Structures are given as structure tokens and as C-alpha cells.
Amino acid sequence: MQQATLNDELKLAEQWAGDGKSVAIATVVETWGSAPRPVGSHLVIDGDGNFEGSVSGGCVEGAVVAEAMDVISSGKTRMLEFGVADEAAWEVGLSCGGRIRVYVERLGAA
Amino acid sequence: MDLKILQQLNIERDNRRAAMVVTNLVNGEGQLVLEADEVDGALGEAVQKGFRSGKSGVVEVEGAELFLNVHVPSPRLVIIGAVHISQALTQIAALAGYDVKVIDPRTAFATPERFSGVELQADWPEDVLKDSPLDAYTALAALTHDPKIDDFPLQEALRVGCFYVGALGSRKTHAKRLTRFSEAGITAAQMEKIHAPIGLNIAAATPSEIAIAVMAEIIETFRKRGMVGS
Known part of the structure; x- marks a missing residue:
């Protein structure tokens, strides 16, 4: 058996849910160019805005957390897209010049 | 994602078994696929390829956009x-x-x-x-x-x-x-x-x-x- 690592965001999400917290999971589903985190990377967010993991090198996490708050309250999934060219739309961008698509969903009840 | 899927996924990861979360990006439905599971058709091919390469990605199956997130134990x-x-x-x-x-x-x-x-x-x-x-x-x-x-x-x-x-x-x-x-x-x-x-x-x-x-x-x-x- 492998021990749960301290920074395992999927373990933390399960633990948060067990503690009765609302949780959203953001996942990098596509990347173009030099994206900092690979497809499949997660950022997990609780209802208070605490988060663990990453979907970029720290460039867009703030925006994803804000969107996740809406996803938690509405229960509706959201697809976000970030890239240098999207600065006007999202007011954040990836300094590396890549582009990423991030899927945000609420962790549902068992 | 259902909490049940996340719980099972974490169990598989703990036991160093490969698992894949398949999410329909259109309707949000999720499914956990294990390496031993038999999956038919075009999705089956994509699942097999995912387990073999260990790479996650978006695939289009029967008009639906699906995201396959592959969790493979480190060698x-x-x-x-x-x-x-x-x-x-x-x-x-x-x-x-x-x-x-x-x-x-x-x-x-x-x-x-x-x-x-x-x-x-x-x-x-x-x-x-x-x-x-x-x-x-x-x-x-x-x-x-x-x-x-x-x-x-x-x-x-x-x-x-x-x-x-x-x-x-x-x-x-x-x-x-x-x-x-x-x-x-x-x-x-x-x-x-x-x-x-x-x-x-x-x-x-x-x-x-x-x-x-x-x-x-x-x-x-x-x-x-x-x-x-x-």
C-alpha cells in the first residue's frame, strides 16, 4: 500500500467531502504549445476557496478558483480556456505562451 | 464527478492499479474504467490506447466529447x-x-x-x-x-x-x-x-x-x- 502523499489533491478532495465540505475539481483537459502542467492535472477547491494542486504554473489558478466558487454554488460544470491571446476575456493569461482548456465540475454526493 | 468515483479511484491508486476516469464533457457524466474492464467499440479502443500510453486526452466518440484521465502507477x-x-x-x-x-x-x-x-x-x-x-x-x-x-x-x-x-x-x-x-x-x-x-x-x-x-x-x-x- 502506498501512503497518501501530503499534496495528493484527489485524496484531499475526498477528505474534504468526508468533512462535509463542498468541493470542485478543475482538470486540464487539453493543452496547446508550451503548457506548464500536463493534461490530467488537477486543482481542487473547497467552498471556502482553499485549494490544492495546479492547472498551470500559478498563472491562472486565481481565476479558476473564482470560477470554481460559481460551479460549487450552481452545480453546473464549466469549461474554461486560457491563453496569452485571451487576456482581454479572462484578464489572466499564461506567460509561457501556451493555451489550456480547464474543465471545472462539482464533486457530487455518493 | 461523483464522490463514489473519486473514492474508488483513490482505492485503485493506493493499490497501484491503473484506472481511468471517463468524463462526458457535454453532459458531465463520469465513469470509472479499470484496466481489466472490457469496453466495447470506439471508446474501448481509446481506453486501451490510454492505458497503454498512460496519456490522458480528449476523444470524440459517437458525437460526444469525452475526456479520458488515465491514472497509471509510476513504474x-x-x-x-x-x-x-x-x-x-x-x-x-x-x-x-x-x-x-x-x-x-x-x-x-x-x-x-x-x-x-x-x-x-x-x-x-x-x-x-x-x-x-x-x-x-x-x-x-x-x-x-x-x-x-x-x-x-x-x-x-x-x-x-x-x-x-x-x-x-x-x-x-x-x-x-x-x-x-x-x-x-x-x-x-x-x-x-x-x-x-x-x-x-x-x-x-x-x-x-x-x-x-x-x-x-x-x-x-x-x-x-x-x-x-x-
Whole structure:
């Protein structure tokens, strides 16, 4: 058996849910160019805005957390897209010049 | 994602079993697929490709956009024998991103001085593997030349389906090994999975060169493997 690592965001999400917290999971589903985190990377967010993991090198996490708050309250999934060219739309961008698509969903009840 | 899916996924990850979360990006529905699961059609092909490559990605199946998130355990290497080749192999394997462990009951070989910074267990493989068993995402390289030490872990590796099983020794040594294994009830099909003589044939001469040949063979086997697991 492998021990749960301290920074395992999927373990933390399960633990948060067990503690009765609302949780959203953001996942990098596509990347173009030099994206900092690979497809499949997660950022997990609780209802208070605490988060663990990453979907970029720290460039867009703030925006994803804000969107996740809406996803938690509405229960509706959201697809976000970030890239240098999207600065006007999202007011954040990836300094590396890549582009990423991030899927945000609420962790549902068992 | 349903909490049930996340809980099951975490159990699979804890047990070093591959698992895949398939999410329909249109309607948000999720599904957990295990490596042993039979999945039909175009999705089945994508699932198989995902497990083989270990790469996650978006696929289009019957008009729906699906995201396949592949969770594959990180590959490990267990080396039997704290020998000269192992000193180089532990370094090369670490460079390639493998978790490495060396097992050798001979305390003269298994010294921290010879294996600085390496996980080293100076015990019999029988005892070590009881506590930390081999699995499908582990490569086993038996390098002692000594049947008393090598035979058990080799047979165990074949039994659990390690993705790579390699044994040091000449063709003559290996022929004797196969006779012993056959008497122990190991099938011919299982024995064919043993890479012996060990390592890609690059005419390696020194211990370091042999270590490179072994590591290259391990990488090749892992990257070209079919479906692994039970």
C-alpha cells in the first residue's frame, strides 16, 4: 500500500467531502504549445476557496478558483480556456505562451 | 464527478492499479474504467490506447466529447543483487524516473557505502516481498547469478505479472534455470517472459554498459507493452 502523499489533491478532495465540505475539481483537459502542467492535472477547491494542486504554473489558478466558487454554488460544470491571446476575456493569461482548456465540475454526493 | 468515483479511484491508486476516469464533457457524466474492464467499440479502443500510453486526452466518440484521465502507477524497479551492475543500474533507473529498490541478503554486498542514497534491503527476497509485493507496474531484474537468491523473486515476478522480468546469466545458466522452473510448475508461456540473457544486445562489456542495456530493455518493454495486469 502506498501512503497518501501530503499534496495528493484527489485524496484531499475526498477528505474534504468526508468533512462535509463542498468541493470542485478543475482538470486540464487539453493543452496547446508550451503548457506548464500536463493534461490530467488537477486543482481542487473547497467552498471556502482553499485549494490544492495546479492547472498551470500559478498563472491562472486565481481565476479558476473564482470560477470554481460559481460551479460549487450552481452545480453546473464549466469549461474554461486560457491563453496569452485571451487576456482581454479572462484578464489572466499564461506567460509561457501556451493555451489550456480547464474543465471545472462539482464533486457530487455518493 | 461523483464522490463514489473519486473514492474508488483513490482505492485503485493506493493499490497501484491503473484506472481511468471517463468524463462526458457535454453532459458531465463520469465513469470509472479499470484496466481489466472490457469496453466495447470506439471508446474501448481509446481506453486501451490510454492505458497503454498512460496519456490522458480528449476523444470524440459517437458525437460526444469525452475526456479520458488515465491514472497509471509510476513504474518501479526491484533489483535482486547488490552487485557491480546494480550500482550503475540504480543510478540510471533513477534518472529514467523509476523508483528503485535493491534486495540482497548478503550483507557483504548490500552495504550503504556501495549504495549511497538507494533503498537497500539486506534480507532474503522471500521476506522483503512479503511486506512489499511486486505488481504489474514493477520491473524485476535478478542479477546475483545465485539460484538460492534469484529463483524465488523471478518466479514471484512471473506469477504476479511484472511488466518486465530479467535474469542475468549465460544461455547455459538460463537453460539450467528453465529446467528448475519447469520442475517447480512454471509454464513454458510464463518462462518465455524472462529476458535472458538480460539487456538489449548492444555488445555491452562493462557493468555500466550492461546496466544501460538492461535499463533500455526495461524502458522498451514498458513503453511497448500491451495490456498488463491480471
